[in-house]
Amino acid sequence: MADLNKFFETVDSLKPEFIQRLSDAVAIPSVSADAEHRPEVVKMAHWTVDQLKALGAHDIELRELGVQEGTEDLQLPPVVLAKYGNDANKKNILIYGHLDVQPALKEDGWNTDPFVLTVDEEKDVMYGRGSTDDKGPVIGWLNAIEAYKKAGIDFPVNLVMCFEGMEESGSLGLEQLVFAEGDKYFKGVDAVCISDNYWLGTTHPVLTYGLRGCNYYSITITGPGADLHSGVFGGIVNEPMIDLSKVLATLVDGKGKIQIEGVDKMVAPVTEEERSRYDDIHYDIKELTEATGGNDINMHSTKEDTLMARWRYPSLSIHGIEGAFSGAGAKTVIPAKVSGKFSIRTVPNINSKMLDELVFAHVEKEFAKLGSKCKLNVELVHDGDYWVSDPNNWNFTAAKKATKAVWGVEPDLTREGGSIPITLIFEQATKSDVLLLPMGRGDDGAHSINEKLNISNYIGGVKTLGAYLHYIAEEKKE
């Protein structure tokens, strides 16, 4: 504990340097979505390598991933691999983060230049694209190394680092690399820690132990060979848009309950232990109304129901229709072929393949009921499994101790409704426990205008990451 206090003091004393380091990183507009910005993503990788070298990391590699699929010769940005420490008596902890950011333009409505870290000490806030997603956390790890060094404390673990540059664009190429390096570069990894999500609210630190999966489906209904005029053909032909509306309407009820037979039965029942976790969570459902733009459209009336619906129950959303009239104004077309897109967020113990079968059977049955002469095709567009860990395992125990040491409170144990596919990939490739340890707050606006990271979260985050390494070193591996 003496060591840790020294570490914390050193972090506090390095605050100006840490803010400068984040500022340098935010100044590189490493937007992965645009080919034009690709050199900036590469520059960000090189910048990171320079930082790692200066800190004394070794086995540093810029791993090339080849040409981006669907492009002629656009190179994917390299993945930064690095190690820090090589002591056979220490645990090997793999950390992951991403160096790329979402697009951002001042004109989108930013109050400040998105690629200039704007620090407001009084408000405890730093604005800038990537501040919270995910440059703050990635640099948090670098800061932790520096603070340990400057404090003169032996680094508690061996770090294995993996920082990619395409996370905001589907992590192209990363899955293959991670699986290929499972028993090579990542050999001997004892646990994985990812800092790339957020506190649930704005005041209470959290650890995250679950993510929903996502199966995305498309229902295509085909009628005539080409679009028809509704004056000439309205009333005499089966119309794909009418059929599709009727099929889509059967998928879920007005309260969000999925109407596809058999889905409910696959959902794991709530245990008493699990239910009790929800009572303690710091969350006010009024925050939801704010998050949805001031309109109260919450289908649930309690905190517990709301969070369970987001985290541990499946949901079905209808995203839109391809092929129908989608412009402004009034067009009297009968669209010839329309595809309805919807997805189901999956949770334990939904079997993804079985879910596909249930969805196909339901859609085919409902379409058959219409007696339409149109043709139906329903297919899975993509899928990704849910991830759930045991929030009481040694990895989480270490993180709980770290949180307590830094923030003085027990962390809330949260799940997330969305997916971070790389989580499951690291778990499978390294066959070890993964922990999601967020730095920023729920209102940071990761993909929005005026993205921010609170200074207290940044400094507290560096302390938490460092303390986590301290405690995981002490923990007995399960």
Added chain:
Amino acid sequence: MADLNKFFETVDSLKPEFIQRLSDAVAIPSVSADAEHRPEVVKMAHWTVDQLKALGAHDIELRELGVQEGTEDLQLPPVVLAKYGNDANKKNILIYGHLDVQPALKEDGWNTDPFVLTVDEEKDVMYGRGSTDDKGPVIGWLNAIEAYKKAGIDFPVNLVMCFEGMEESGSLGLEQLVFAEGDKYFKGVDAVCISDNYWLGTTHPVLTYGLRGCNYYSITITGPGADLHSGVFGGIVNEPMIDLSKVLATLVDGKGKIQIEGVDKMVAPVTEEERSRYDDIHYDIKELTEATGGNDINMHSTKEDTLMARWRYPSLSIHGIEGAFSGAGAKTVIPAKVSGKFSIRTVPNINSKMLDELVFAHVEKEFAKLGSKCKLNVELVHDGDYWVSDPNNWNFTAAKKATKAVWGVEPDLTREGGSIPITLIFEQATKSDVLLLPMGRGDDGAHSINEKLNISNYIGGVKTLGAYLHYIAEEKKE
């Protein structure tokens, strides 16, 4: 009858000149939809004026309609007004047609240059944009004047001509002009004849006595203030797209029957006389399968049911959704605000305003059933009344005689499922009977690639228009 035979012979002898005249007109790409082509529409009006002058028309005017709404300074093309004959003892017949055409590009899949009339005598076909819609019929009237002149026969009526240049783009500006001129330029009109539609099939001439109206509606459902991520919010908020699918699904059943209470009751019952008209109509429902691209999606099994569904029963089509994800691929968005567009084709005796009330009440009722916290707005986007005439009135009687004289058969009496709003406007503005007397065939492909007009329809059409004027002159006005 001697006069008429002389007229027919003269038409036959002038065939090369008539084809040349149509060829000259098709060579002017008078596309009204593009601002770039606007000068060509104007050129087409001037060309028509020159033709009319050469034929001896008088009171010729190029009536300017001002700047096109929604544009800075794009002038609408002028309407050509002209008279031919000024004999107080003759009837005054108003004829209408349009000089503009649909867009056409060789690259769209045309076998020939769309703006070069390509004549295939062997196949009895002339290909070219505007050949059948509507340059063939408009020039048919000019040809009829020329044939009467060259045959040395006194022209049977006074013609009042109105040729516009914006029909394919909503007839902008025309309604005001027609109503304004009802008792001025169009004063004393006894009957109106419009040649701008088609035979039902490919072999039997028709006269058209009815058109459906169209009320176009938009249902807007609003949820969150901005689009949401379905991972984070799926399962906890009411989703506009889910609500909209459910409301759209209640509008019409799988067999085309409108489910909005009260609509059925407004539809005029079928009389015995009306039903009997359908028995004789020359139509093979197999043609419908061809018209829908080879896919049989006809909801009806008999000719009579099919035609009644198209002509004399209302129909409801869902055109699409604005605001939802409409692209290719997979996007996991929860759209914040979606507008479903649908329209109802109206028939006697549907009261347009009452229909609006029924639609609004139905949509509001179905939305209320969902118990959703989203907000609903349903509105009428535009409407246009149906038109039905008495196919036994003097105007039709004259046209029946003309058809018999030229084609040797009784015309089929048809209606159309679509709207030609100008029909009702001329009826109201001139307070006289309107007749739709088509020249081309049902497979002419008016708005498609490879638009064509059969040579026999062109020449037979000129004869029919001329014979119609002959017989309407003899007919006792009702």
